[in-house]
Amino acid sequence: MSNREAHPSELLFVAVAPAGPVHEVVEGRDVPISRTNLVNRTLPHRDRRMVGAWCFVDTYGPDAVVTMPGMRVPPHPHLGLQTVSWLLAGTIEHRDSLGSLQLVAPGELNLMTAGRGISHSEESPRDRPPQLHGVQLWIALPEHARAADPRFEHVTDLPRFELDDVRATVMVGTLAGRTSPAQVHSPLVGADLEVRGRGSVPLQPAFEHAVVVTSGSVVVDGERLTPGRMLYLGSGRHALDLASADGGRCLLLGGEPFEEEIVMWWNFVARTHHEIVAAREQWMAGLDGGSVFGRVEGFDGASLPAPELPNAPLRPRGRVR
Numbered sequence: 476m477s478n479r480e481a482h483p484s485e486l487l488f489v490a491v492a493p494a495g496p497v498h499e500v501v502e503g504r505d506v507p508i509s510r511t512n513l514v515n516r517t518l519p520h521r522d523r524r525m526v527g528a529w530c531f532v533d534t535y536g537p538d539a540v541v542t543m544p545g546m547r548v549p550p551h552p553h554l555g556l557q558t559v560s561w562l563l564a565g566t567i568e569h570r571d572s573l574g575s576l577q578l579v580a581p582g583e584l585n586l587m588t589a590g591r592g593i594s595h596s597e598e599s600p601r602d603r604p605p606q607l608h609g610v611q612l613w614i615a616l617p618e619h620a621r622a623a624d625p626r627f628e629h630v631t632d633l634p635r636f637e638l639d640d641v642r643a644t645v646m647v648g649t650l651a652g653r654t655s656p657a658q659v660h661s662p663l664v665g666a667d668l669e670v671r672g673r674g675s676v677p678l679q680p681a682f683e684h685a686v687v688v689t690s691g692s693v694v695v696d697g698e699r700l701t702p703g704r705m706l707y708l709g710s711g712r713h714a715l716d717l718a719s720a721d722g723g724r725c726l727l728l729g730g731e732p733f734e735e736e737i738v739m740w741w742n743f744v745a746r747t748h749h750e751i752v753a754a755r756e757q758w759m760a761g762l763d764g765g766s767v768f769g770r771v772e773g774f775d776g777a778s779l780p781a782p783e784l785p786n787a788p789l790r791p792r793g794r795v796r
């Protein structure tokens with residue numbers, strides 16, 4: 476709020492963001508997350524920062540992980556967000572500062588609510604299937620929930636149903652009247668859709684939506700989508716037609732437009748530059764535990780240090796650029 480007058484044009488753009496159906500292809504980009512792990516990131520993007528409360532979308536694989544090291548992400552902190560870990564193939568071992576130790580496999584949801592602070596590690600277990608293929612998604616927590624206690628959920632009894640030739644699994648939120656038992660804090664949907672033929676999925680018109688293909692190809696709103704691209708659909712739609720002749724799989728992500736301006740840096744979602752600086756200092760001061768982010772027990776290796784902050788102050792931003 477303090478820097479509103481410094482960037483009037485950006486705020487005007489946020490204010491006039493169109494309400495209604497949109498057809499906008501967002502090209503993902505390859506991003507290394509460690510020396511051996513490459514992901515494709517479609518959110519945040521310079522043209523689109525959020526879809527509902529969804530603020531981060533990484534897809535990875537399928538990667539051969541028999542002889543390669545597989546995934547290895549040392550302990551690192553999160554603040555003000557939820558992480559969704561969802562696999563199409565393989566397994567990942569999750570540890571966090573609450574003491575959780577959980578293997579996640581395809582069809583199961585790992586949902587971690589950072590709230591006011593948590594740390595975790597994710598790695599391929601020693602005994603593992605030959606391939607790893609999955610997604611990592613973040614959900615920004617609204618003001619009323621962002622200082623909540625940290626929490627970890629492993630959910631296996633997710634709603635699964637068929638809509639014509641589409642097999643849907645609701646990871647979080649609500650789709651077609653079916654609601655995931657996983658705890659979220661704003662109206663949203665995150666669903667995995669396996670398409671073999673044609674089908675139509677009902678949408679909530681108050682939500683904005685996007686589709687990200689994770690394997691094969693799917694025709695959505697007349698656009699043939701393959702992995703690495705997101706189709707942003709705007710709001711005001713009552714249904715979405717999907718088709719795939721050879722079979723394809725995608726994520727449907729949506730939610731009520733997130734009207735709060737956020738500051739997103741590294742693994743933190745906050746509201747001000749000062750909050751980010753304080754979180755970074757806390758993590759660096761307590762790398763071996765003792766900070767609000769706690770300590771991950773049982774990971775064989777050092778925690779991740781935070782990167783340097785940019786020279787210019789971080790500015791709160793809305794859901795579009």
Ligand code: MN
Nearest residue numbers: 551553558595
């Ligand atoms: Mn993480």
